[in-house]
Amino acid sequence: MKALVLTEYKHFEVQDVPKPTIYPDEVLVRVKAVGICGSDVHGMDGSSGRRIPPLVMGHEASGIIAEVGEDVTDWHVGDRVTFDSTVYSLDDWYSRRGMYNLSDGREVLGVSTPEFKRQGAFAEYVAVPQHILYRVPDNVSFTQAALVEPVAVALHALSLTPMQVNDSAVVVGAGMIGLFVIQALKIAGCGKIIALDLDNDRLALAQKLGADVVMNPNETDVAAEVKALTSGRGADVAFEVVGIGSTVNMAIDCVRKGATITLVGNLTPRAEVPLQAIVTRQLRLQGSCAINGEYEAALSLISSGKIDVEAILSAEVPLDEGASWFQRLYDKEKGLIKVVLTP
Numbered sequence: 001m002k003a004l005v006l007t008e009y010k011h012f013e014v015q016d017v018p019k020p021t022i023y024p025d026e027v028l029v030r031v032k033a034v035g036i037c038g039s040d041v042h043g044m045d046g047s048s049g050r051r052i053p054p055l056v057m058g059h060e061a062s063g064i065i066a067e068v069g070e071d072v073t074d075w076h077v078g079d080r081v082t083f084d085s086t087v088y089s090l091d092d093w094y095s096r097r098g099m100y101n102l103s104d105g106r107e108v109l110g111v112s113t114p115e116f117k118r119q120g121a122f123a124e125y126v127a128v129p130q131h132i133l134y135r136v137p138d139n140v141s142f143t144q145a146a147l148v149e150p151v152a153v154a155l156h157a158l159s160l161t162p163m164q165v166n167d168s169a170v171v172v173g174a175g176m177i178g179l180f181v182i183q184a185l186k187i188a189g190c191g192k193i194i195a196l197d198l199d200n201d202r203l204a205l206a207q208k209l210g211a212d213v214v215m216n217p218n219e220t221d222v223a224a225e226v227k228a229l230t231s232g233r234g235a236d237v238a239f240e241v242v243g244i245g246s247t248v249n250m251a252i253d254c255v256r257k258g259a260t261i262t263l264v265g266n267l268t269p270r271a272e273v274p275l276q277a278i279v280t281r282q283l284r285l286q287g288s289c290a291i292n293g294e295y296e297a298a299l300s301l302i303s304s305g306k307i308d309v310e311a312i313l314s315a316e317v318p319l320d321e322g323a324s325w326f327q328r329l330y331d332k333e334k335g336l337i338k339v340v341l342t343p
Contacts, residue, residue, distance in 0.1 A: 002343065003123035004322040006053045009046040010330075012323035017056070020119065020127035027075055027130055028067035029083070032142035034121045035060035036322070036339045037150070038175065040110070041329045042267060050113050057110040058341075059085035061121035062136055062145035072130045082145040082299070084132040084152075085109050086290055087118060101156070101292040108290075122322060124343045134295045137303040143316055143340050144302055147309040149291070151298040153264070154180035157288040158188060161237050161262045166191035168230050170254045171211070173241035174202040176312050176338050177264060179209055181239050183307045186210035194235065196222055196250065201335060209311060223253040234259065243267035249274065252283065260284040312337045319343040 001019045004012055022028050037060055043051030051057060062082040068075055075081075085108055088095055092103040100106070109128070110120020120126065136145045154177055163169070169190050171178050174197035185193050186209075194213045195206035203214035213229060215222045227234050234256035240248050243265025251261045252274065263285060278285065301307040314336045317325055325339045 001124040002319065003056045004058075004319055004341070006044060006051060006055045006057060008053050010044055012044075012326060014320055014322075017123070019125050022067060022069050022127045023129075024069040024071035025129050025131075026069045026127050027065050027072055027081075027133065029061075029063040029081060029121075029126050029128060030066040031061050031063040031121050031124060031126055031343045033062050033146040033316075034058045034341050034343070035146045035150070036326060036329060036341065038177075041326065043111075044326060044330065050111050052112040052114075052117070055110070055112045055117065056119045056121075056123050058120035058122035058126075059109040059111070060146050060149040061109075061126065062142045062148075063126075066125065069130075075130055075133060080136040080142075080145075081133050082136055082148050082295070083109075083128045083134065084291060084295060085149050087129060087132060090131060099292060101290040122319065122341060122343075134299060137299060140299065140303050143313070144309050145299070146340055147313070147338070148295060148298045148302065150176055151180050151184075151302065151307055151309060152291040152294040153177055153288075154184050155294040155297055156291050157181060157239055157262050157264045158184050159292075159294065160286060160288050161239070161260055163188065163190070163237055165189040167236035168192040168194070170194045170196065170226060170235040170238040170251060171206075171241060172196045172238065172247045172251045172254075173265060174199070174206040174211075174214075175241065178239070178241040179206060179312050179337075180307065180309075181241060181264070182206055182210045187301070187306055192229065192235075194226055194229065194254075196254075199334075202337070205311065209308065217250065222250065226254040230256065233257070237262070239264060241265045245271035245273075252277065252285075255283065257281045258283070260286065262286055262288050264288045313340065314338050316340045316342060
């Protein structure tokens with residue numbers, strides 16, 4: 001089969017590689033659409049330590065079942081499916097307690113670390129276990145279904161965050177996940193959504209998708225403005241969707257005492273935070289890891305039109321052109337948010 005292979009850091013080749021062999025509880029999916037994730041772009045240069053070449057990356061995908069293992073039940077050749085990015089064991093201690101995203105020994109499709117290597121979906125076929133499959137509604141296209149994973153990431157972040165109807169929220173970062181967080185907040189009844197980003201085009205899109213107020217930190221004192229919009233207190237909750245120290249601290253500066261800051265971005269392994277401010281203002285900082293059962297909700301919201309995934313789609317191109325689009329994303333070409341490849 002044809003696959004886009006990261007042969008060495010910053011270098012891709014379209015190669016002919018063996019088609020995956022499935023285990024009895026797995027299915028072989030003929031990939032129809034697969035998104036380039038920001039973590040793939042950051043991983044291609046080796047900086048994340050989670051894309052060790054040679055590797056077929058790609059974990060946001062959809063397709064058609066081409067083959068089923070002998071132990072597979074309820075799934076058939078021809079079924080339209082998408083699948084979780086996390087491969088986990090059903091009998092893990094965390095999985096049994098409803099936290100499969102934290103399970104020991106979990107693997108992520110298209111990721112390679114010193115601990116594991118799992119080939120991904122930048123290929124004509126990918127093998128996945130049956131328990132991470134989800135049916136794609138008839139009115140949802142393969143391209144839309146390939147964007148279910150980042151929608152589910154946003155929904156998981158919201159599920160962890162204590163909020164009441166009409167609360168105010170700050171979203172730091174109006175990239176793909178941030179834009180889905182904004183849409184999810186609107187659905188959840190958030191009273192005031194404030195989006196922060198350095199890119200004014202992305203802020204305009206954030207406003208179109210549900211943000212009530214948008215701000216560029218290079219152009220305004222965002223902490224002061226947020227407080228002015230929230231009776232001088234600060235926002236009730238914040239979502240940090242970038243993952244660097246300055247934006248984490250920006251989120252902390254924008255919330256009220258007793259607030260929760262949910263950390264979704266993880267570009268850098270470490271961030272310095274104002275410990276005394278966190279303690280004396282009784283702030284809660286929490287991480288949000290991947291997805292934990294939000295796929296069905298994400299598919300339903302896309303199917304109903306309540307979440308617009310195509311608004312963030314920048315291009316849909318053949319797998320053969322993947323290397324050049326990776327480079328364009330890596331170079332932070334203006335206007336690019338999401339690229340979907342079609343094997």
